[in-house]
Amino acid sequence: EAQVTQNPRYLITVTGKKLTVTCSQNMNHEYMSWYRQDPGLGLRQIYYSMNVEVTDKGDVPEGYKVSRKEKRNFPLILESPSPNQTSLYFCASSLSAGAGREQYFGPGTRLTVT
Amino acid sequence: AQSVTQLDSQVPVFEEAPVELRCNYSSSVSVYLFWYVQYPNQGLQLLLKYLSGSTLVKGINGFEAEFNKSQTSFHLRKPSVHISDTAEYFCAVSNITGAQKLVFGQGTRLTINP
Numbered sequence: 001e002a003q004v005t006q007n008p009r010y011l012i013t014v015t016g017k018k019l020t021v022t023c024s025q026n027m028n029h030e031y032m033s034w035y036r037q038d039p040g041l042g043l044r045q046i047y048y049s050m051n052v053e054v055t056d057k058g059d060v061p062e063g064y065k066v067s068r069k070e071k072r073n074f075p076l077i078l079e080s081p082s083p084n085q086t087s088l089y090f091c092a093s094s095l096s097a098g099a100g101r102e103q104y105f106g107p108g109t110r111l112t113v114t
Numbered sequence: 115a116q117s118v119t120q121l122d123s124q125v126p127v128f129e130e131a132p133v134e135l136r137c138n139y140s141s142s143v144s145v146y147l148f149w150y151v152q153y154p155n156q157g158l159q160l161l162l163k164y165l166s167g168s169t170l171v172k173g174i175n176g177f178e179a180e181f182n183k184s185q186t187s188f189h190l191r192k193p194s195v196h197i198s199d200t201a202e203y204f205c206a207v208s209n210i211t212g213a214q215k216l217v218f219g220q221g222t223r224l225t226i227n228p
Contacts, residue, residue: 004157031214040123042204042218043158058215090157099214100146102167105157 002027004106006091012112013081021076021109031094032074033058033103034066036087039062047103049074050097081113116141126225127195135190136224137142137205145207147188148177148216152202164188175199182210200226204220 004025013019025032033048035058045058049068063085065077074093078085088110092103121136139145146165162173168182168189179190188205205219 035218040220042118042120042220043216044218045215048215092158094214097214099208099210100163101214102160102163103158103214103216105150105159107155107157 002104004091004093004104005040005108006109008087008109010110010113011108014114015082016080019078019081019111020113021078021089022093023074023076023106024072025074025091025093025104026072027093027104028071029093029095029104030071030077031097031101031103032068033092034074034076035090035092036065037090037108038087046089047077054107078111081111083113085111086113087111116143116145116167116209116217118205118207118217120203120205120219122220122222123222124218124223124225125214126146126227130194132193133191133195133199133224135203135205135224137188137190137219139188139205139207141207144210145153147179147181148208149177149188149190149205150204150218152204152221154201158204161190186190195224197226197228199224203225207227211226 013096034046035043048068049055091106094103117140131190148163149161172178206216
């Protein structure tokens with residue numbers, strides 16, 4: 001089944017404890033992206049990747065890191081999480097970076113930082 | 115830069131009634147337009163998109179949307195809703211050139227009452 005998977009689905013952590021949220025797609029997509037969803041703000045892009053080893057900042061990149069060493073994986077790293085990073089996170093992928101392409105979303109990771 | 119405004123944060127309707135979810139956008143360049151749906155505890159999935167051609171676009175699950183360039187709107191409609199349409203709906207735009215990037219509205223929570 002073609003899908004985007006994220007792990008973990010739920011995570012509660014403490015301020016300052018490094019964490020990684022994994023994202024993997026099995027559709028051989030070139031483009032991958034991370035979003036955070038907050039009430040009343042919709043989804044905002046954190047980072048995106050147009051292909052292996054090519055990543056760039058989105059609208060809200062502060063406090064996050066990403067890497068794209070393999071085409072299928074695009075982990076999101078929080079080196080020192082803070083409470084304002086409590087949010088619902090979505091990974092998405094698309095066949096290519098060309099505009100107009102459908103993005104396929106993972107099921108989401110709900111992160112709570114205390 | 116683009117921005118998207120969804121005019122209603124919540125829309126309650128009765129089953130089998132018609133519904134319209136409103137979306138307005140602002141952009142200095144031409145854009146593509148999208149509606150995504152998020153069912154409870156799931157990721158987003160594409161309902162429909164407008165790239166070019168006919169301004170009336172039909173999507174999945176009986177939804178349709180009309181692109182109005184003069185009013186910079188892309189309202190979503192369904193003539194008769196079902197309980198299963200209960201979800202959050204997001205309008206999004208992307209620049210037609212350059213790398214794909216979606217800018218989302220704040221979301222509209224559609225609640226169907228029996």
